[in-house]
Amino acid sequence: MERTTTVVVGAGHAGLAASHFLSERAIDHVVLERGDVANSWRRERWDSLRLLTPNWQSRLPGQPYDGSDPDGYMAMGEVVELIDRFAARTRAPVRTGTTVTSLRRTDDGYHVRTDQGEIACRTVVLASGACNRPSVPRLSEAVPGTVEQVTPFDYRGPDQLPDGGVLVVGASATGVQLAAELRRSGRPVILSTGEHVRMPRTYRGRDVLWWMDASGVWDQRHDEVPDLPRARRLGSPQLAGTPDRTSLDLNALTATGVELVGRSAAVRDGEMLFSGGLRAVVSLADLKMDRLLNTFDAWAATTGTDDEVKPAERFEPTRVPSATRLRLDLRGGEVATVVWATGFRPDYTWLDVPVVDEKGHLNHDGGVVLDSPGLYALGLPVLRRRKSTFIHGIEDDAREVVDHLSGHLARRH
Amino acid sequence: MTTIDGIDNGVNVQALLDAREALKGAPEAAQFTWRSTTRWENGVHSTTTVRNFFGLGAEQTHKAESTFTADHPEVFAAEDHGITPIEYLLVGLGSCLAAGVASVAQNRGIQLRSVEATLEGAHDIRGILGADSDVRNGFNGVKVTFNIDADASREDIEALVAQSQKRSAVFDALTNPTDVTVEVA
Numbered sequence: 190m191e192r193t194t195t196v197v198v199g200a201g202h203a204g205l206a207a208s209h210f211l212s213e214r215a216i217d218h219v220v221l222e223r224g225d226v227a228n229s230w231r232r233e234r235w236d237s238l239r240l241l242t243p244n245w246q247s248r249l250p251g252q253p254y255d256g257s258d259p260d261g262y263m264a265m266g267e268v269v270e271l272i273d274r275f276a277a278r279t280r281a282p283v284r285t286g287t288t289v290t291s292l293r294r295t296d297d298g299y300h301v302r303t304d305q306g307e308i309a310c311r312t313v314v315l316a317s318g319a320c321n322r323p324s325v326p327r328l329s330e331a332v333p334g335t336v337e338q339v340t341p342f343d344y345r346g347p348d349q350l351p352d353g354g355v356l357v358v359g360a361s362a363t364g365v366q367l368a369a370e371l372r373r374s375g376r377p378v379i380l381s382t383g384e385h386v387r388m389p390r391t392y393r394g395r396d397v398l399w400w401m402d403a404s405g406v407w408d409q410r411h412d413e414v415p416d417l418p419r420a421r422r423l424g425s426p427q428l429a430g431t432p433d434r435t436s437l438d439l440n441a442l443t444a445t446g447v448e449l450v451g452r453s454a455a456v457r458d459g460e461m462l463f464s465g466g467l468r469a470v471v472s473l474a475d476l477k478m479d480r481l482l483n484t485f486d487a488w489a490a491t492t493g494t495d496d497e498v499k500p501a502e503r504f505e506p507t508r509v510p511s512a513t514r515l516r517l518d519l520r521g522g523e524v525a526t527v528v529w530a531t532g533f534r535p536d537y538t539w540l541d542v543p544v545v546d547e548k549g550h551l552n553h554d555g556g557v558v559l560d561s562p563g564l565y566a567l568g569l570p571v572l573r574r575r576k577s578t579f580i581h582g583i584e585d586d587a588r589e590v591v592d593h594l595s596g597h598l599a600r601r602h
Numbered sequence: 603m604t605t606i607d608g609i610d611n612g613v614n615v616q617a618l619l620d621a622r623e624a625l626k627g628a629p630e631a632a633q634f635t636w637r638s639t640t641r642w643e644n645g646v647h648s649t650t651t652v653r654n655f656f657g658l659g660a661e662q663t664h665k666a667e668s669t670f671t672a673d674h675p676e677v678f679a680a681e682d683h684g685i686t687p688i689e690y691l692l693v694g695l696g697s698c699l700a701a702g703v704a705s706v707a708q709n710r711g712i713q714l715r716s717v718e719a720t721l722e723g724a725h726d727i728r729g730i731l732g733a734d735s736d737v738r739n740g741f742n743g744v745k746v747t748f749n750i751d752a753d754a755s756r757e758d759i760e761a762l763v764a765q766s767q768k769r770s771a772v773f774d775a776l777t778n779p780t781d782v783t784v785e786v787a
Contacts, residue, residue, distance in 0.1 A: 384768075451777070452778075454778040455778075462778075464777045465776070465778075466773065466774070466778070469764060469767040469773070469777075472760070472764050473764045473767075476761050476764055480761075512742075512743065
């Protein structure tokens with residue numbers, strides 16, 4: 190059987206960054222990839238999607254952004270090109286078209302079975318992504334068959350949906366972006382909104398993600414985050430990487446005619462029932478946004494950055510209609526499609542190692558998988574820091590995780 | 603009671619935080635059943651008693667039995683021995699949110715001096731009378747207004763109230779559909 194020291198699963202930004210640091214330490218390894226490099230970015234994204242993060246943040250180890258539009262946002266083709274370029278530059282030993290079908294422990298490491306053969310290794314880095322499958326609530330099963338149901342994995346653009354109204358469920362980044370795009374296509378759109386994270390696209394003249402970076406919010410370590418499980422499952426902020434850098438909050442959506450309703454609570458007798466608690470989640474999001482802006486202002490004041498940015502500003506509270514509807518007849522023809530923008534989850538079904546909890550989350554401490562020496566993870570939300578969720582967060586994470594991995598190998602010799 | 607920097611709202615937050623940790627690993631112990639028994643008196647007057655409940659894997663008993671009288675007002679041609687059943691929903695919601703405000707304030711180190719919630723439930727009674735089939739039986743809307751005196755900014759007080767809704771059993775029960783089964787024994 191083939192043997193190597195480390196198997197990296199996944200050739201996205203995370204797996205390739207791991208490979209970069211493994212090569213730096215001359216640790217023998219292979220990167221297994223089910224499809225092509227940057228596979229999810231190639232095949233599992235809708236057509237108009239752009240990164241939320243500005244281009245200057247699209248940096249990888251040893252590869253700063255060197256394009257001409259630092260404040261723009263990459264389209265998917267550009268992300269693929271970025272990651273392809275990194276793979277080529279680091280000469281990562283990627284084996285494309287190789288799907289891992291099982292991973293199990295052995296006496297001296299791990300046994301990796303793939304559709305192209307088997308590999309024995311001492312350490313494994315899971316970099317197969319956080320968004321392998323759309324997460325769709327059980328209540329979808331009760332939606333009448335006359336209504337088309339799509340997930341962000343199926344969705345490519347408005348033209349593909351049947352004519353008629355659309356109910357978009359979920360108001361994180363995906364939900365607000367798809368609601369806006371579908372509304373622009375002329376369709377009536379209802380947006381079902383649970384808890385969400387509101388952010389302005391720009392604040393005091395700078396990209397809000399510049400503030401997250403500069404003020405140090407993103408550098409907060411996982412062991413300093415007050416409620417880590419919550420931080421790790423938090424939906425992505427209501428942002429879109431549009432060239433005009435406008436905010437895509439609920440006010441922006443309702444101004445275009447999108448109708449807000451509460452969280453989708455149940456389907457009963459062909460009717461979708463919505464929570465009457467919309468105002469509560471909206472005021473929580475407004476309060477949390479203001480709290481975040483306060484921390485930015487405090488940081489700007491204490492660091493003398495006030496002169497480099499525009500004056501502090503506050504945004505209009507989210508407008509909620511005096512009465513939102515609590516039910517929608519799904520058989521009445523008002524809505525032809527339900528879009529489930531209800532999040533994503535990783536796929537660990539191929540792991541034959543007991544490292545996943547009952548909710549499907551990997552048990553790990555900063556990317557060091559618990560109770561399974563030699564097993565590591567990269568590329569998950571808030572893995573070691575708040576910025577771990579984003580492409581540029583991988584550099585510090587991958588360096589530190591490979592440090593730990595290298596220490597593990599040394600101890601075993 | 604627990605004090606954080608001398609803050610005391612009479613809520614033992616540490617016990618609640620400990621329970622949260624303990625129950626994370628023991629979901630079966632977290633399964634509670636609340637019970638009440640309603641006895642019809644006469645007309646639209648009834649008496650409900652509450653004493654026992656199930657939780658932490660065992661039968662539990664309140665320190666004392668509580669009795670609640672429900673009736674309807676004289677404008678409903680009733681004798682008004684007690685409040686209307688739908689008013690008990692306001693009782694439940696107001697007390698649940700107030701408890702939440704106190705707990706969250708304790709956890710955040712905010713000393714409360716007074717908390718008062720005024721609740722209004724808008725009710726079109728044509729629904730229950732069967733006068734208009736387009737009118738629902740229940741509330742059309744509920745409005746809760748908090749007056750809070752505390753050592754905190756308005757923003758912090760608004761955050762207390764928002765968080766208390768997020769963790770309120772009754773707020774959830776009123777704003778989200780609940781499966782209700784009614785049978786004849």
